[in-house]
Amino acid sequence: MSGPPELEVRIARPEDADGIVALVVDRIGDEDGPEARLTLDDPRFGPGGWTVAVAGDRVVSTLGLFPTRTRIGSVTVPSAAIEFVATATEFEGKGLVRRQLDLAHRISSERGDLVQWMVGIPYFYRRFGYEYAVPTPDTIDITAQSPGGADDVSFRVASIDDIDHILALQDHMGSSAMIVAEHHRLMWSWLIASPVYRVVVATRDDTPVGMMRIYYDESTPLVFDVAAADPGTFRSLLGEACRGRAGATVAMRPGLEDFATNMTSRTNDGYAYYARVPNPADLLEAIRPELNLRLTGSGLEIDDGELLLSLYRASIRFEIKEGQLGPVATGGRVQAPVSAGGSGVPPDLIAHLILGPLGALELERRHADVLLGQQRDLMDALFPSQTVDVQSWVWP
Ligand SMILES: CC(C)(COP(=O)(O)OP(=O)(O)OC[C@H]1O[C@@H](n2cnc3c(N)ncnc32)[C@H](O)[C@@H]1OP(=O)(O)O)[C@@H](O)C(=O)NCCC(=O)NCCS
CATH class of the missing domain: 3.40.630.30 (Gcn5-related N-acetyltransferase (GNAT))
Structure with missing residues:
Protein backbone atom coordinates (compact mmCIF):
# COMPACT_ATOMS: atom_id res chain seq x y z
CA MET A 1 0.00 0.00 0.00
CA THR A 136 8.33 51.71 7.69
CA PRO A 137 8.38 55.36 6.65
CA ASP A 138 5.79 57.91 7.64
CA THR A 139 2.82 58.42 5.39
CA ILE A 140 1.03 61.69 4.71
CA ASP A 141 -2.69 61.97 4.07
CA ILE A 142 -3.52 64.56 1.45
CA THR A 143 -6.84 65.78 0.15
CA ALA A 144 -7.59 66.43 -3.49
CA GLN A 145 -7.68 70.18 -2.78
CA SER A 146 -4.28 70.43 -1.11
CA PRO A 147 -1.45 69.50 -3.49
CA GLY A 148 -1.24 72.45 -5.93
CA GLY A 149 2.04 72.11 -7.80
CA ALA A 150 3.46 73.01 -11.17
CA ASP A 151 1.01 73.18 -14.09
CA ASP A 152 3.60 72.53 -16.80
CA VAL A 153 3.83 68.86 -15.85
CA SER A 154 2.09 66.11 -17.86
CA PHE A 155 1.42 62.53 -16.83
CA ARG A 156 1.32 59.21 -18.56
CA VAL A 157 1.18 55.60 -17.53
CA ALA A 158 4.72 54.20 -17.60
CA SER A 159 5.73 51.73 -20.28
CA ILE A 160 8.64 49.32 -20.49
CA ASP A 161 10.51 51.97 -22.50
CA ASP A 162 10.54 54.20 -19.40
CA ILE A 163 12.64 51.87 -17.26
CA ASP A 164 15.93 53.71 -17.82
CA HIS A 165 14.27 57.00 -16.84
CA ILE A 166 12.65 55.33 -13.85
CA LEU A 167 15.97 53.95 -12.66
CA ALA A 168 17.59 57.36 -13.08
CA LEU A 169 14.78 59.08 -11.15
CA GLN A 170 14.99 56.48 -8.40
CA ASP A 171 18.76 56.89 -8.23
CA HIS A 172 18.30 60.61 -7.86
CA MET A 173 15.83 60.05 -5.01
CA GLY A 174 17.98 57.41 -3.35
CA SER A 175 20.94 59.77 -3.27
CA SER A 176 19.29 61.49 -0.28
CA ALA A 177 19.61 58.36 1.85
CA MET A 178 22.65 56.65 3.30
CA ILE A 179 21.15 53.17 2.91
CA VAL A 180 19.01 52.28 -0.10
CA ALA A 181 17.36 48.98 -0.99
CA GLU A 182 16.33 49.52 -4.57
CA HIS A 183 14.16 47.73 -7.10
CA HIS A 184 15.94 45.79 -9.78
CA ARG A 185 15.22 46.61 -13.44
CA LEU A 186 13.30 43.30 -13.67
CA MET A 187 11.09 44.32 -10.78
CA TRP A 188 10.20 47.58 -12.51
CA SER A 189 9.16 45.71 -15.63
CA TRP A 190 6.75 43.61 -13.56
CA LEU A 191 5.45 46.57 -11.58
CA ILE A 192 4.74 48.43 -14.83
CA ALA A 193 2.93 45.38 -16.26
CA SER A 194 1.11 44.59 -13.00
CA PRO A 195 -2.67 45.09 -12.97
CA VAL A 196 -2.39 45.88 -9.27
CA TYR A 197 -0.45 49.14 -9.61
CA ARG A 198 -0.46 52.17 -11.83
CA VAL A 199 3.08 53.38 -12.43
CA VAL A 200 2.92 56.99 -13.60
CA VAL A 201 5.65 59.10 -15.18
CA ALA A 202 5.57 62.90 -14.96
CA THR A 203 7.14 64.81 -17.82
CA ARG A 204 8.03 68.41 -18.48
CA ASP A 205 8.68 69.24 -22.15
CA ASP A 206 8.67 65.48 -22.78
CA THR A 207 11.49 64.94 -20.29
CA PRO A 208 10.69 62.62 -17.35
CA VAL A 209 10.95 64.64 -14.12
CA GLY A 210 9.09 62.42 -11.69
CA MET A 211 7.21 59.20 -11.13
CA MET A 212 5.11 57.28 -8.63
CA ARG A 213 3.49 53.92 -8.11
CA ILE A 214 -0.16 53.96 -7.03
CA TYR A 215 -2.01 51.16 -5.30
CA TYR A 216 -5.77 51.64 -5.51
CA ASP A 217 -7.13 50.39 -2.23
CA GLU A 218 -10.94 50.30 -2.00
CA SER A 219 -10.85 53.60 -0.20
CA THR A 220 -7.76 55.80 -0.51
CA PRO A 221 -5.01 55.33 -3.11
CA LEU A 222 -1.58 54.63 -1.63
CA VAL A 223 1.20 56.42 -3.47
CA PHE A 224 4.75 55.14 -3.12
CA ASP A 225 8.13 54.89 -4.86
CA VAL A 226 7.64 58.61 -5.49
CA ALA A 227 10.53 60.32 -7.23
CA ALA A 228 10.51 63.99 -8.10
CA ALA A 229 13.21 66.36 -9.18
CA ASP A 230 11.66 69.42 -7.46
CA PRO A 231 8.84 70.41 -5.07
CA GLY A 232 6.54 71.57 -7.90
CA THR A 233 6.74 68.18 -9.58
CA PHE A 234 6.19 66.43 -6.24
CA ARG A 235 2.99 68.38 -5.62
CA SER A 236 1.79 67.82 -9.18
CA LEU A 237 2.30 64.09 -8.76
CA LEU A 238 0.18 64.16 -5.62
CA GLY A 239 -2.51 66.11 -7.47
CA GLU A 240 -2.52 63.48 -10.21
CA ALA A 241 -2.72 60.67 -7.63
CA CYS A 242 -5.84 62.29 -6.14
CA ARG A 243 -7.55 62.83 -9.49
CA GLY A 244 -11.13 61.55 -9.25
CA ARG A 245 -10.65 60.75 -5.54
CA ALA A 246 -11.16 62.58 -2.28
CA GLY A 247 -7.51 62.21 -1.35
CA ALA A 248 -4.54 59.88 -1.17
CA THR A 249 -1.96 58.54 1.25
CA VAL A 250 1.65 59.21 0.29
CA ALA A 251 4.62 57.21 1.56
CA MET A 252 7.52 59.44 2.47
CA ARG A 253 11.19 58.75 1.79
CA PRO A 254 14.28 60.71 2.76
CA GLY A 255 14.54 62.54 -0.60
CA LEU A 256 11.00 63.88 -0.28
CA GLU A 257 11.36 65.42 3.16
CA ASP A 258 12.41 68.86 1.89
CA PHE A 259 9.38 68.96 -0.42
CA ALA A 260 6.90 68.15 2.32
CA THR A 261 7.89 70.44 5.18
CA ASN A 262 4.42 72.00 5.51
CA MET A 263 2.48 68.76 5.14
CA THR A 264 1.52 67.96 8.66
CA SER A 265 -0.95 65.07 8.68
CA ARG A 266 1.68 62.40 9.20
CA THR A 267 1.17 58.93 10.52
CA ASN A 268 3.32 55.90 11.04
CA ASP A 269 1.99 52.38 11.34
CA GLY A 270 4.83 51.29 13.62
CA TYR A 271 5.74 48.34 11.43
CA ALA A 272 9.16 47.62 9.87
CA TYR A 273 11.00 45.93 7.03
CA TYR A 274 12.77 42.69 7.77
CA ALA A 275 16.46 42.43 6.82
CA ARG A 276 18.84 39.49 7.16
CA VAL A 277 22.60 39.65 7.06
CA PRO A 278 23.63 36.03 6.66
CA ASN A 279 27.34 36.63 6.98
CA PRO A 280 28.23 39.82 8.85
CA ALA A 281 31.99 39.49 8.22
CA ASP A 282 31.45 39.26 4.44
CA LEU A 283 29.16 42.29 4.43
CA LEU A 284 31.56 44.32 6.57
CA GLU A 285 34.44 43.36 4.28
CA ALA A 286 32.41 44.39 1.21
CA ILE A 287 31.64 47.79 2.72
CA ARG A 288 35.15 48.33 4.16
CA PRO A 289 35.84 51.11 1.61
CA GLU A 290 32.75 52.90 2.89
CA LEU A 291 33.71 52.28 6.54
CA ASN A 292 37.14 53.75 5.82
CA LEU A 293 35.55 56.80 4.18
CA ARG A 294 33.53 57.26 7.36
CA LEU A 295 36.69 57.05 9.48
CA THR A 296 38.46 59.59 7.27
CA GLY A 297 35.47 61.92 7.47
CA SER A 298 35.10 61.57 11.23
CA GLY A 299 38.15 63.62 12.14
CA LEU A 300 38.84 61.11 14.94
CA GLU A 301 42.43 60.51 15.99
CA ILE A 302 42.64 56.75 15.70
CA ASP A 303 45.56 54.83 17.16
CA ASP A 304 47.01 51.87 15.31
CA GLY A 305 45.71 48.63 16.78
CA GLU A 306 42.62 46.58 16.29
CA LEU A 307 38.84 46.90 16.08
CA LEU A 308 37.17 43.97 17.80
CA LEU A 309 33.48 43.42 17.21
CA SER A 310 32.16 40.46 19.16
CA LEU A 311 28.91 38.87 18.05
CA TYR A 312 29.32 36.82 21.23
CA ARG A 313 29.24 33.40 19.56
CA ALA A 314 31.76 34.57 16.95
CA SER A 315 33.90 37.63 16.49
CA ILE A 316 35.17 39.96 13.80
CA ARG A 317 38.46 41.86 13.88
CA PHE A 318 40.03 44.51 11.70
CA GLU A 319 43.59 45.70 12.00
CA ILE A 320 43.72 49.49 12.23
CA LYS A 321 46.67 51.20 10.62
CA GLU A 322 47.02 54.90 9.90
CA GLY A 323 43.36 55.46 10.67
CA GLN A 324 42.06 52.81 8.26
CA LEU A 325 40.63 49.32 8.68
CA GLY A 326 42.55 46.43 7.13
CA PRO A 327 40.91 43.22 5.82
CA VAL A 328 38.38 41.55 8.08
CA ALA A 329 39.34 38.46 10.10
CA THR A 330 36.89 36.16 11.84
CA GLY A 331 37.34 34.37 15.12
CA GLY A 332 35.58 32.47 17.84
CA ARG A 333 33.49 33.37 20.87
CA VAL A 334 34.38 36.50 22.83
CA GLN A 335 32.13 36.63 25.87
CA ALA A 336 33.47 39.81 27.47
CA PRO A 337 34.43 42.04 24.54
CA VAL A 338 34.66 45.25 26.52
CA SER A 339 37.34 43.92 28.85
CA ALA A 340 39.15 42.70 25.72
CA GLY A 341 39.11 46.31 24.44
CA GLY A 342 36.33 45.67 21.91
CA SER A 343 32.59 46.06 21.44
CA GLY A 344 29.77 43.55 21.55
CA VAL A 345 26.70 43.47 19.30
CA PRO A 346 24.47 40.38 19.36
CA PRO A 347 24.05 38.67 15.98
CA ASP A 348 20.33 39.41 15.93
CA LEU A 349 21.04 43.16 15.92
CA ILE A 350 23.68 43.19 13.21
CA ALA A 351 21.27 44.26 10.44
CA HIS A 352 20.10 47.03 12.78
CA LEU A 353 23.71 48.15 13.16
CA ILE A 354 24.68 48.11 9.47
CA LEU A 355 21.40 48.85 7.69
CA GLY A 356 19.12 50.43 10.25
CA PRO A 357 18.61 54.09 11.07
CA LEU A 358 19.55 54.07 14.75
CA GLY A 359 23.33 53.81 14.82
CA ALA A 360 25.60 52.15 17.37
CA LEU A 361 25.05 54.66 20.19
CA GLU A 362 21.27 54.41 20.14
CA LEU A 363 21.44 50.62 19.89
CA GLU A 364 23.64 50.60 22.98
CA ARG A 365 21.13 52.77 24.79
CA ARG A 366 18.26 50.44 23.92
CA HIS A 367 19.84 47.00 24.30
CA ALA A 368 21.57 45.57 27.33
CA ASP A 369 23.90 43.41 25.26
CA VAL A 370 25.09 46.12 22.86
CA LEU A 371 28.27 47.19 24.63
CA LEU A 372 30.57 49.63 22.86
CA GLY A 373 33.23 49.98 25.56
CA GLN A 374 36.39 51.96 24.88
CA GLN A 375 35.69 51.79 21.15
CA ARG A 376 32.52 53.88 21.52
CA ASP A 377 33.73 56.83 19.43
CA LEU A 378 35.09 54.54 16.76
CA MET A 379 31.85 52.55 16.59
CA ASP A 380 29.87 55.79 16.41
CA ALA A 381 32.00 56.95 13.47
CA LEU A 382 31.62 53.59 11.69
CA PHE A 383 27.93 53.10 12.40
CA PRO A 384 26.25 56.48 12.83
CA SER A 385 22.51 57.07 12.79
CA GLN A 386 21.55 57.20 9.13
CA THR A 387 18.73 57.75 6.66
CA VAL A 388 17.29 54.61 5.07
CA ASP A 389 15.15 54.20 1.96
CA VAL A 390 13.74 50.72 1.31
CA GLN A 391 11.76 49.81 -1.79
CA SER A 392 9.65 46.69 -1.55
CA TRP A 393 7.23 45.01 -3.90
CA VAL A 394 4.30 45.29 -1.50
CA TRP A 395 3.82 48.00 1.04
CA PRO A 396 4.67 46.47 4.46
C1 LIG B 1 2.69 31.52 7.34
C2 LIG B 1 2.87 30.34 6.43
C3 LIG B 1 3.60 30.80 5.17
C4 LIG B 1 3.68 29.29 7.18
O1 LIG B 1 3.93 28.18 6.33
P1 LIG B 1 4.28 26.72 6.93
O2 LIG B 1 4.66 25.86 5.79
O3 LIG B 1 3.18 26.27 7.79
O4 LIG B 1 5.54 27.08 7.81
P2 LIG B 1 6.55 26.03 8.48
O5 LIG B 1 5.82 24.78 8.81
O6 LIG B 1 7.76 25.92 7.64
O7 LIG B 1 6.87 26.84 9.79
C5 LIG B 1 8.14 26.89 10.35
C6 LIG B 1 7.96 27.16 11.83
O8 LIG B 1 7.24 28.40 12.03
C7 LIG B 1 6.06 28.18 12.81
N1 LIG B 1 5.03 29.08 12.31
C8 LIG B 1 4.16 28.91 11.31
N2 LIG B 1 3.43 30.04 11.13
C9 LIG B 1 3.86 30.90 12.07
C10 LIG B 1 3.49 32.25 12.41
N3 LIG B 1 2.53 32.91 11.75
N4 LIG B 1 4.15 32.84 13.41
C11 LIG B 1 5.11 32.20 14.10
N5 LIG B 1 5.51 30.94 13.82
C12 LIG B 1 4.87 30.30 12.83
C13 LIG B 1 5.74 26.72 12.59
O9 LIG B 1 4.98 26.23 13.66
C14 LIG B 1 7.13 26.10 12.54
O10 LIG B 1 7.64 26.05 13.83
P3 LIG B 1 8.67 24.90 14.28
O11 LIG B 1 9.78 24.86 13.27
O12 LIG B 1 9.11 25.33 15.64
O13 LIG B 1 7.88 23.63 14.28
C15 LIG B 1 1.50 29.73 6.05
O14 LIG B 1 0.77 29.56 7.22
C16 LIG B 1 0.69 30.52 5.05
O15 LIG B 1 0.75 30.23 3.87
N6 LIG B 1 -0.10 31.52 5.49
C17 LIG B 1 -0.96 32.27 4.62
C18 LIG B 1 -0.22 32.99 3.50
C19 LIG B 1 0.49 34.21 3.93
O16 LIG B 1 0.04 34.94 4.79
N7 LIG B 1 1.63 34.48 3.26
C20 LIG B 1 2.38 35.65 3.44
C21 LIG B 1 1.92 36.69 2.53
S1 LIG B 1 3.28 37.64 2.02
Missing part, protein backbone atom coordinates in the same frame (compact mmCIF):
# COMPACT_ATOMS: atom_id res chain seq x y z
CA SER A 2 1.38 3.41 -0.91
CA GLY A 3 1.31 6.16 1.76
CA PRO A 4 0.90 9.91 1.23
CA PRO A 5 3.33 11.33 -1.38
CA GLU A 6 6.67 12.47 -0.05
CA LEU A 7 7.02 16.23 0.29
CA GLU A 8 9.86 17.41 -1.90
CA VAL A 9 11.36 20.89 -1.70
CA ARG A 10 13.19 22.08 -4.82
CA ILE A 11 13.65 24.84 -7.37
CA ALA A 12 10.42 25.22 -9.36
CA ARG A 13 10.04 23.88 -12.88
CA PRO A 14 7.84 25.06 -15.79
CA GLU A 15 5.19 22.44 -14.97
CA ASP A 16 4.80 23.97 -11.48
CA ALA A 17 3.77 27.41 -12.79
CA ASP A 18 -0.02 26.91 -12.74
CA GLY A 19 0.14 25.34 -9.28
CA ILE A 20 2.22 28.24 -7.96
CA VAL A 21 -0.27 30.81 -9.26
CA ALA A 22 -3.23 28.87 -7.88
CA LEU A 23 -1.63 28.60 -4.44
CA VAL A 24 -0.67 32.28 -4.39
CA VAL A 25 -4.27 33.22 -5.24
CA ASP A 26 -5.64 30.86 -2.63
CA ARG A 27 -3.33 31.79 0.27
CA ILE A 28 -2.23 35.38 -0.46
CA GLY A 29 -4.92 36.95 -2.61
CA ASP A 30 -6.63 37.25 -6.00
CA GLU A 31 -4.57 40.21 -7.07
CA ASP A 32 -1.26 38.50 -6.31
CA GLY A 33 -1.83 35.67 -8.80
CA PRO A 34 -1.31 37.78 -11.95
CA GLU A 35 1.86 39.25 -10.45
CA ALA A 36 3.27 35.79 -9.72
CA ARG A 37 2.35 34.86 -13.29
CA LEU A 38 4.27 37.83 -14.71
CA THR A 39 7.47 36.63 -13.07
CA LEU A 40 6.89 32.99 -14.07
CA ASP A 41 6.25 33.91 -17.72
CA ASP A 42 9.28 36.18 -17.91
CA PRO A 43 12.12 34.33 -19.67
CA ARG A 44 14.61 36.50 -17.74
CA PHE A 45 13.29 35.02 -14.47
CA GLY A 46 10.77 32.18 -14.81
CA PRO A 47 10.03 29.25 -12.49
CA GLY A 48 13.76 28.86 -11.78
CA GLY A 49 13.48 32.00 -9.62
CA TRP A 50 11.01 30.24 -7.35
CA THR A 51 11.17 27.37 -4.89
CA VAL A 52 8.29 25.00 -4.25
CA ALA A 53 7.30 22.12 -2.06
CA VAL A 54 5.43 19.45 -4.00
CA ALA A 55 3.37 16.49 -2.91
CA GLY A 56 3.51 14.28 -5.98
CA ASP A 57 2.78 16.74 -8.78
CA ARG A 58 0.81 19.15 -6.61
CA VAL A 59 2.45 22.44 -5.54
CA VAL A 60 1.74 22.81 -1.82
CA SER A 61 4.12 25.59 -0.80
CA THR A 62 5.83 28.45 -2.69
CA LEU A 63 8.48 31.13 -2.35
CA GLY A 64 9.84 33.69 -4.85
CA LEU A 65 13.46 34.82 -4.62
CA PHE A 66 13.97 38.14 -6.39
CA PRO A 67 17.16 40.06 -7.12
CA THR A 68 17.62 43.47 -5.58
CA ARG A 69 20.50 45.74 -4.62
CA THR A 70 21.44 47.44 -1.39
CA ARG A 71 23.51 50.60 -1.42
CA ILE A 72 25.43 51.31 1.76
CA GLY A 73 26.93 54.76 1.32
CA SER A 74 29.43 54.47 -1.51
CA VAL A 75 29.17 50.67 -1.89
CA THR A 76 26.38 48.66 -3.52
CA VAL A 77 26.00 44.98 -2.64
CA PRO A 78 23.91 42.28 -4.34
CA SER A 79 20.84 41.33 -2.33
CA ALA A 80 17.58 39.43 -2.56
CA ALA A 81 13.96 40.07 -1.72
CA ILE A 82 11.69 37.17 -0.83
CA GLU A 83 7.99 37.37 -1.71
CA PHE A 84 4.96 35.12 -2.30
CA VAL A 85 5.54 32.80 0.66
CA ALA A 86 2.54 30.50 1.08
CA THR A 87 1.64 26.97 2.10
CA ALA A 88 -1.58 25.10 1.30
CA THR A 89 -3.71 25.01 4.44
CA GLU A 90 -3.61 21.27 4.91
CA PHE A 91 0.21 21.25 4.59
CA GLU A 92 0.89 23.99 7.13
CA GLY A 93 3.13 23.32 10.10
CA LYS A 94 5.20 20.67 8.31
CA GLY A 95 8.31 22.82 7.96
CA LEU A 96 7.81 23.50 4.23
CA VAL A 97 8.55 27.21 4.47
CA ARG A 98 11.49 26.52 6.73
CA ARG A 99 12.92 24.10 4.15
CA GLN A 100 12.29 26.50 1.28
CA LEU A 101 13.90 29.37 3.15
CA ASP A 102 16.96 27.18 3.74
CA LEU A 103 17.13 26.48 0.01
CA ALA A 104 16.46 30.10 -0.98
CA HIS A 105 19.08 31.40 1.45
CA ARG A 106 21.60 28.92 0.08
CA ILE A 107 20.86 29.95 -3.54
CA SER A 108 21.01 33.61 -2.55
CA SER A 109 24.39 33.16 -0.83
CA GLU A 110 25.73 31.27 -3.84
CA ARG A 111 24.74 34.23 -6.00
CA GLY A 112 26.80 36.45 -3.72
CA ASP A 113 23.90 38.23 -2.04
CA LEU A 114 24.97 39.85 1.21
CA VAL A 115 21.52 40.96 2.39
CA GLN A 116 18.01 39.52 2.15
CA TRP A 117 14.96 41.76 2.50
CA MET A 118 11.45 40.69 3.34
CA VAL A 119 8.07 42.22 4.06
CA GLY A 120 5.52 40.15 5.82
CA ILE A 121 4.02 38.02 8.47
CA PRO A 122 4.56 39.49 11.94
CA TYR A 123 7.28 37.79 13.98
CA PHE A 124 7.47 34.69 11.71
CA TYR A 125 10.64 35.60 9.83
CA ARG A 126 12.55 36.52 12.97
CA ARG A 127 12.77 32.78 13.45
CA PHE A 128 14.86 32.58 10.29
CA GLY A 129 17.43 35.28 11.04
CA TYR A 130 15.48 38.34 9.89
CA GLU A 131 15.50 41.51 11.96
CA TYR A 132 12.97 44.31 11.98
CA ALA A 133 15.86 46.59 11.12
CA VAL A 134 14.17 49.45 9.26
CA PRO A 135 10.91 51.05 10.40
